[in-house]
Amino acid sequence: MSVLVFFGLNIIGDPVYMLVSPDADQEDIDRVIRNLGLDRPILEQYVLFVKGALQGDLGNSFIFGESALGLISRHMGATLELAFTALFLAIAIGIPLGLYAGLYPNRMSSRVIMTSSILGFSLPTFWVGLMMILIFSVQLGWLPSTGRGDTATFLGITSSIFTLNGLSHLILPAANLALLKVSLVIRLTRAGTREGMQQDYIKFARAKGLSTTRVVGVHLLKNILIPIVTVLGLEFGSLIAFSVVTETIFAWPGMGRLLIESILQLDRPVVVAYLMIIVALFVVINLLVDVVYSILDPRVRLKEQGK
Amino acid sequence: MKTVSPKEETPFGRFVSDFFANKVATFGFLLLILIIVLAVLAPWITPQNPYDLKQVTVMDSSMPPGSEALAGYTMLIGSDGVGRDLFSGILYGLRISLTVGIMSGVIAMILGISVGLTAAYVGGRTDSLIMRLVDLQLSFPSALIALMLIAILGKGVDNIILALVIVQWAYYARTVRGTAIVERGKEYVEAAACLGLPHRRILFRHILPNCIAPIIVVGTVQTAHAIGLEATLSFLGIGLPQSEPSLGVLIANGSQYLLSGKYWISVFPGVALLLTVVSINLVGDQLRDVLNPRLQK
Amino acid sequence: MTDKVLVTKDLETVFSMRDGDAKAVNGVSLSVGRGEVLGLVGESGSGKSVTGFSIIGLVDAPGRIAKGSIKFQGTELVGMSENDLRALRGNRIAMIFQDPMMTLNPVLRIDTQMLEAILAHRKMPRAQALARCRDVLNLVGIAAPEERLKTYPHELSGGMRQRVAIAIAFLNEPDLIIADEPTTALDVTIQAQIIHEAQKLCRLTGTAMIWITHDLAVVAGIADRIAVMYAGRIVEQGTVDEVIDTPAHPYTVGLLGSVPSANKRGVPLRQIPGMTPNILSLPVGCPFRERCSRADEMCQVEPSRHVVREDRDWFCHHPHIAPDTSEATQ
Ligand SMILES: Nc1ncnc2c1ncn2[C@@H]1O[C@H](COP(=O)(O)OP(=O)(O)OP(=O)(O)O)[C@@H](O)[C@H]1O
Ligand code: SF4
Ligand SMILES: [Mg+2]
Numbered sequence: 001m002s003v004l005v006f007f008g009l010n011i012i013g014d015p016v017y018m019l020v021s022p023d024a025d026q027e028d029i030d031r032v033i034r035n036l037g038l039d040r041p042i043l044e045q046y047v048l049f050v051k052g053a054l055q056g057d058l059g060n061s062f063i064f065g066e067s068a069l070g071l072i073s074r075h076m077g078a079t080l081e082l083a084f085t086a087l088f089l090a091i092a093i094g095i096p097l098g099l100y101a102g103l104y105p106n107r108m109s110s111r112v113i114m115t116s117s118i119l120g121f122s123l124p125t126f127w128v129g130l131m132m133i134l135i136f137s138v139q140l141g142w143l144p145s146t147g148r149g150d151t152a153t154f155l156g157i158t159s160s161i162f163t164l165n166g167l168s169h170l171i172l173p174a175a176n177l178a179l180l181k182v183s184l185v186i187r188l189t190r191a192g193t194r195e196g197m198q199q200d201y202i203k204f205a206r207a208k209g210l211s212t213t214r215v216v217g218v219h220l221l222k223n224i225l226i227p228i229v230t231v232l233g234l235e236f237g238s239l240i241a242f243s244v245v246t247e248t249i250f251a252w253p254g255m256g257r258l259l260i261e262s263i264l265q266l267d268r269p270v271v272v273a274y275l276m277i278i279v280a281l282f283v284v285i286n287l288l289v290d291v292v293y294s295i296l297d298p299r300v301r302l303k304e305q306g307k
Numbered sequence: 308m309k310t311v312s313p314k315e316e317t318p319f320g321r322f323v324s325d326f327f328a329n330k331v332a333t334f335g336f337l338l339l340i341l342i343i344v345l346a347v348l349a350p351w352i353t354p355q356n357p358y359d360l361k362q363v364t365v366m367d368s369s370m371p372p373g374s375e376a377l378a379g380y381t382m383l384i385g386s387d388g389v390g391r392d393l394f395s396g397i398l399y400g401l402r403i404s405l406t407v408g409i410m411s412g413v414i415a416m417i418l419g420i421s422v423g424l425t426a427a428y429v430g431g432r433t434d435s436l437i438m439r440l441v442d443l444q445l446s447f448p449s450a451l452i453a454l455m456l457i458a459i460l461g462k463g464v465d466n467i468i469l470a471l472v473i474v475q476w477a478y479y480a481r482t483v484r485g486t487a488i489v490e491r492g493k494e495y496v497e498a499a500a501c502l503g504l505p506h507r508r509i510l511f512r513h514i515l516p517n518c519i520a521p522i523i524v525v526g527t528v529q530t531a532h533a534i535g536l537e538a539t540l541s542f543l544g545i546g547l548p549q550s551e552p553s554l555g556v557l558i559a560n561g562s563q564y565l566l567s568g569k570y571w572i573s574v575f576p577g578v579a580l581l582l583t584v585v586s587i588n589l590v591g592d593q594l595r596d597v598l599n600p601r602l603q604k
Numbered sequence: 605m606t607d608k609v610l611v612t613k614d615l616e617t618v619f620s621m622r623d624g625d626a627k628a629v630n631g632v633s634l635s636v637g638r639g640e641v642l643g644l645v646g647e648s649g650s651g652k653s654v655t656g657f658s659i660i661g662l663v664d665a666p667g668r669i670a671k672g673s674i675k676f677q678g679t680e681l682v683g684m685s686e687n688d689l690r691a692l693r694g695n696r697i698a699m700i701f702q703d704p705m706m707t708l709n710p711v712l713r714i715d716t717q718m719l720e721a722i723l724a725h726r727k728m729p730r731a732q733a734l735a736r737c738r739d740v741l742n743l744v745g746i747a748a749p750e751e752r753l754k755t756y757p758h759e760l761s762g763g764m765r766q767r768v769a770i771a772i773a774f775l776n777e778p779d780l781i782i783a784d785e786p787t788t789a790l791d792v793t794i795q796a797q798i799i800h801e802a803q804k805l806c807r808l809t810g811t812a813m814i815w816i817t818h819d820l821a822v823v824a825g826i827a828d829r830i831a832v833m834y835a836g837r838i839v840e841q842g843t844v845d846e847v848i849d850t851p852a853h854p855y856t857v858g859l860l861g862s863v864p865s866a867n868k869r870g871v872p873l874r875q876i877p878g879m880t881p882n883i884l885s886l887p888v889g890c891p892f893r894e895r896c897s898r899a900d901e902m903c904q905v906e907p908s909r910h911v912v913r914e915d916r917d918w919f920c921h922h923p924h925i926a927p928d929t930s931e932a933t934q
Contacts, residue, residue, distance in 0.1 A: 115331055118592055122584040124535050126542045127577035130562055134570055145566075198664075200706035207660055207701070208721040208772065209694030222711045238448030245450075245539055249562075260543055263458045271458050278451065286446075298711055298756040 061270045063262075068273035072255050076277070078148055079254030081160065082246065083239040085174035087232065090181035095228070097182075098189020099216065105194060113186065120183030125242055129176040129249035136172060144169050146251035173250040177243055181235060188231055192224030199223075226296050233289030237282050325597045335589025342583050346401040353395035358552075385571040387560060393571065396557060397579045403553040404580070407464070408534035411471035415533075416526060418472065419479020420518070424510055426480065427487035438484065441477045449474040453536055457545045464551055467540065471533045482525045486518040520598040527591030531584045538580055554580040608675075609780050609812035610659065611635040615672035617651075617658045626883050628654040628667070630836035635915070636780065636812040641803065643827030643844070644816045645859065649880045651836040652816045653702060656782040659814075660699050661689040677779065695725040698773035699782040702816075704766035708757035714768055715753040721775050740771040743805075745797050763790045770798060777809050784816045799826045820859055824848055829915060832856045835881055835891040840918040852910075852923035854896045890921070898922040 061068050101110040137145035148160055148169055160170050196202060197220065205219045244256035251257070255274060262270035327333045350356065384393045426437040444452065456470040491514060499509050540546030541555030542562075549556060554576045561573025617629035628651045636642045644652050657663050659674055661681060674681040676697065681689065701707040709717060718737040722728065734753070741749035744767040757765055766786065773781050783802070787795040803826055806813050817823050823830060824844055831841040832853065840853040851857045858876035877895055887893045889904040896903070902921045911917045 118588050119585060122531065122535070122581065122588045124538055124542075124577070124580055124584065126539055127558055127573075127580065130558070130565060130573055130577065134565055134574070138566060138568065138570075200701055200703055201709040203662055203664075204701055204707040204769070205709065205717075206662055207693055207699045208724060209690050209692070210720060210724050211690065214720065214724070219709050219712070223709070226711070234446065235448075238450065241448040241451035241454065244454060245543065248543055259454070259458075260545070263454075263545055275455055275458075282447065296711070298713075299758050 061262075061267055063265055063267045063270075068269040069277075071270060072258065072273050072277055075253060075255035075258045078252060079240060079243050079247065079256055082170070082173055082177060082243050082252060082254060083236065085170055086177035086181065086239055086243075087236060089174055089178035090185050091232070093178070094182045094185025095189050098186040099193055099221075101186065102190040102193025103197070103216065105190075114190070117183040117186045120179055120186075123179060125176060125180060126245045126249055128179055129173075129246055132172050132176055133249070143172050145172065148253055173246050173252050176249070177239060177246045180242065181232070181239065184235065185228065185232065188228050189224060192227060193220060196220045196224050222296075226293065229292055229296060230289055233285060233292065236285055237278075240278065240281065322597060326593055329593050329596075332589055332593030335586045335593070338582060339586035339590055342401065342579075342586060343405070345398055346405050349395075349398035349402055353392070353398050355392045355395040357391035357396040357399055384575045387557070387572050393575055396552065397554070397576050400552055400554045400557050400576060401579060401583065403547070403551055404534050404537065404555070404583070407468060407471070407537050407547070407553065408530050411468045411533050411537075412475065412526060412530040414468070415472045415475035415529070416479050416522065419476040420483050420515075420522065422476065423480040423483030423518075424487055424514065427484045427491060427514075428506070428510060434484075437480070441481050441484075444477045445481065449532070450536060450539065453540060454545075457540060462545060462548055464547060467537060467546055470540075471537060474536065475529045475533060478525050478529055479522065482521045483518050486521050487514050490514045490517045524591060524595045524598060527587055527594060531587035531591065534580070534587075535584050554583075607638045608635050609638055609640075609677060610814075611673075611675045612659065613673045613675075615655070615658060615674060616670045617654050617663055617667060618670045619667040621666065621884070624884055627670075627836050628883060629658055630883075631672070632833075632836070632838055633672075634831050634838060634841070636814060638779075638810040638812055639806050640829065641806055641813045641815055641827045643823030643830040644814055644833060645818065645820055645823055645830060646833035647818060647859075647876075647880050649883075650833045651883075652818075652833055653784050654836075655833070656699060656784050656814065656816060659780075659782060660693055660697055661686075662693075662699075691725070694721055694772075694778075695776050696778050697780045697782070698776070698778040700770050700773045700784060700786040702784045702788070704762050704769060707769045708765055710757055712756075713753070714755055714757065714760075718753070718768075718772055718775065721772050725776055736775065737771075740774050741768070743774065743801055744768075744771045745794065745801070746771070763794055766790060767794075767798070770802075774805060777811065779811060781811055781813045782816070783813060785818070786815075787822065788817075795822070796825075802826065820848070832859065835883055835886055837891065837919065839892070839920070842912075842916040846916060850925055852918040852925045853892075853920045854898050854922070854924065855892050857924055858895075890919075 060066060061071050064071055097113050101113045104110050133145040136143045160167065202215060202219055205215045210219075240256070243252075243254060244259055246252065247254045247257040248260050255277075259271065259274045261267070262274070326336075345352070384397075386393055387396060422437060426434040453470045453474050456473060457466065460466040460469065495513065499513055537546055537553060538555030538558070541553055542559045544559065547553050547556055552560075557576035558573045558580070561569075561571075561576060564570075564572045612635070613633050615629055615632040616627060619626045619628055630651070632651075632655055634642065634644075644655065646652050654663065654667070658669055659676075659681070661684070663669060669682055672682065676692070681692075708714070715734065715737065718740075719730070719733050722733045722736060737753060738749040741752060746752055746764065746767055752760070752764070752768075757768075760768065767790075770783075770786055773783070781802075786802075787798055790798060799822070802813065802815075805811055815823060815826055820830075827844055829841065829843050830847040831838045832847065832855065833839070834855050840847065840851065840856050847856060848860065851860055855876070861876075881887070881891065881894070889906050890896070890899070891906075893899045893903045900922070905921075907919045907921045909917050909919055910923070
């Protein structure tokens with residue numbers, strides 16, 4: 001993976017011409033090239049890169065001159081905040097709607113929910129973002145359309161959800177990012193509900209005379225939560241990927257926007273560092289999902305003890 | 308379109324009547340046909356060729372919907388920042404979006420089917436190697452993979468199509484392999500193999516036909532996905548170039564005018580994109596319900 | 605017996621399918637008294653389970669009770685509000701399901717699943733409810749109930765799960781238990797033990813029981829009376845002795861012929877020819893016509909009920925017992 005990324009990026013273009021002014025002389029250019037290490041053969045560049053990477057150094061940004069890794073980590077907080085808020089929104093909205101549509105599949109309102117969820121799947125995120133800005137910022141003037149707003153630190157976490165101003169900046173981008181996943185959660189929940197309600201153990205729970213709240217809220221939900229959590233965990237990565245779009249639209253200072261700028265400005269080390277961090281993030285997410293999965297599903301727990 | 312009376316119980320007849328039993332899906336289907344026809348006929352039905360510089364004048368720029376162009380026709384949904392008729396621009400953009408989406412879909416489908424069938428038929432180590440690759444790829448969100456590829460390959464029509472193909476092929480491969488493995492285990496295929504029929508014949512006459520239903524379902528979903536993804540990349544400025552103004556490019560251009568209240572320049576191309584993707588998804592959703600025997604009532 | 609716990613009359617349960625309405629239960633009239641065990645016997649697909657679900661009010665769409673009445677201790681259950689039904693379910697009427705692997709929730713511990721069954725119907729301290737759970741587990745022959753209570757279903761064997769399900773049905777000492785093939789997953793000794801416990805419970809507490817099975821040998825060992833079901837109808841009923849020793853309906857005779865028994869060693873088992881009919885395309889007249897060796901033109905008209913006693917009857921034009929002799933026993 002790193003091989004592919006590294007050599008691929010070298011083919012795109014020459015970052016030097018973006019860094020020096022058009023009327024710089026050859027000496028200036030040479031100096032920049034030497035500073036950036038671009039004068040060495042490409043294989044040597046790669047070896048240097050791997051060496052550095054193993055020590056946690058992915059090179060310095062051509063544009064900002066600071067460590068690419070540091071640059072990205074500084075932007076990661078904002079992205080994670082956005083992604084977690086979106087995830088929360090998707091769950092808080094999606095599960096109740098999905099349960100409803102699954103429990104009463106023939107009601108008109110359920111059909112409306114399901115058709116809208118197709119709409120949610122189909123809506124291009126970036127365009128919805130634009131429309132949100134158009135409606136809530138330009139027309140109604142309710143919410144700000146760009147930036148992150150004030151942040152505050154609480155329990156060691158710095159986030160904009162702790163200030164009113166920060167929240168007002170967060171709502172639109174988070175809602176925008178949540179959109180796709182809301183549809184996904186609705187569909188997963190509905191499918192799980194419809195299948196679950198036919199299971200004998202649900203019927204047996206009903207035969208015990210339990211209230212609907214208990215049958216649905218405990219017996220059903222505990223079972224369908226397992227696939228939902230698994231899928232959502234894996235989808236968290238896609239939230240981070242899609243935050244690239246949302247951050248660009250709402251000028252959210254996260255690592256997604258940084259990536260796009262870096263791609264456009266051929267800031268190779270930052271792009272490479274971003275991709276490396278994303279891969280690492282994925283590994284971590286997958287591990288976390290496994291842990292949560294085994295907490296939720298007793299059948300998995302036993303197998304692991306047996307090993 | 309042939310109308311089939313419900314009594315005619317050929318499998319295809321039943322499929323058609325099942326499909327159109329759902330009003331929303333029927334609407335999606337008709338909408339999709341309309342969109343495709345509009346896109347194909349664009350050069351003959353638009354009042355202007357928006358990319359013929361002789362026909363475009365700055366005097367017409369950023370006109371609201373319903374204004375009259377210098378050339379005399381009415382600009383139904385206004386004009387864009389450089390004076391192109393927006394309606395014409397959208398139909399031409401639709402052509403590009405659909406072409407890129409469908410082309411990448413077809414290439415990915417052929418690639419995915421070949422790989423999937425190979426994996427299922429050869430089995431063993433080849434199979435597990437291919438499937439590991441497929442799983443690895445599918446564990447990453449497609450948007451991210453596309454971004455990575457574009458970061459590596461650079462912009463341009465070829466590269467976008469290549470990126471979209473790479474993003475999609477794994478879905479086809481997984482679907483085809485899954486179905487093919489099930490089919491391969493069935494008696495008639497084993498019987499055919501015992502009869503000494505050549506591999507090619509078994510693959511194409513016996514196994515592939517059974518994969519068609521799932522392929523169609525994946526195909527619709529993936530094509531819609533590809534169109535949306537291309538638009539997203541183009542919007543971000545790392546997709547198609549200005550010389551190939553797909554809907555995504557149009558929206559990106561229009562977004563600059565959003566804050567100044569000239570909403571139409573980005574709203575209408577977006578609506579076109581939305582309708583396209585929604586109609587494909589509606590059709591795909593219904594196809595899945597109708598073609599999936601497990602879900603049949 | 606005037607002391608009827610349950611009386612159903614002309615019960616009809618239909619499933620609305622794509623190809624038409626399937627009458628899974630078609631005019632079933634049966635009754636069970638206090639402390640009595642009714643064996644409900646029939647081939648697979650004859651509508652035994654659906655009858656059970658109808659009584660407990662758990663027929664889900666596309667099915668519904670289309671006609672008839674279900675009187676439980678004098679109260680009509682058909683058309684009763686969901687809330688009132690829920691108060692009865694698991695409390696006064698309990699059901700044991702057919703498939704032991706699927707009836708317990710895989711992600712909840714046994715104690716959770718047992719406690720909630722008690723606490724849904726009565727307020728009592730947790731410790732007291734737990735004690736009750738332990739007692740009942742003991743009753744169905746589960747050793748070390750304390751430990752079993754803390755396990756998840758997948759940690760128990762199929763037979764163990766089935767016994768837990770049976771224990772759950774016993775928890776609230778209901779007036780009626782519908783046991784849908786409760787012993788199929790168990791080995792013979794456990795089966796005998798469970799049957800013994802069930803019988804004891806009925807005698808002791810006066811619980812009425814409907815014991816559903818396709819195995820006449822099992823039912824002969826536990827039931828007081830037997831109702832034979834075919835294609836959604838009860839084709840014959842009577843006391844165990846009557847049905848086993850002097851069966852009237854050719855279908856009952858067929859069922860008896862396919863039961864292995866000690867005194868028929870070496871004699872090949874006779875099977876009822878043909879297949880369980882599709883309830884969507886039953887023959888005109890007697891539903892058993894196409895598989896019956898005694899069928900003739902008369903059977904193209906549906907046979908009416910031949911009543912010997914209120915609880916001894918059959919539906920057949922040519923019963924194996926001459927009508928006169930049976931009438932004489934009246
Ligand atoms: N949910 C349902 N939808 C449609 N038809 C159903 C449904 N449940 C049962 N039936 C039909 O009702 C009929 C009776 O089924 P039932 O389960 O009562 O049989 P059974 O006598 O319990 O058989 P078994 O011994 O196999 O349990 C069958 O023909 C079945 O097809
Ligand atoms: S009525 Fe006729 S067909 Fe039906 S069981 Fe009796 S003899 Fe057989
Ligand atoms: Mg049954």
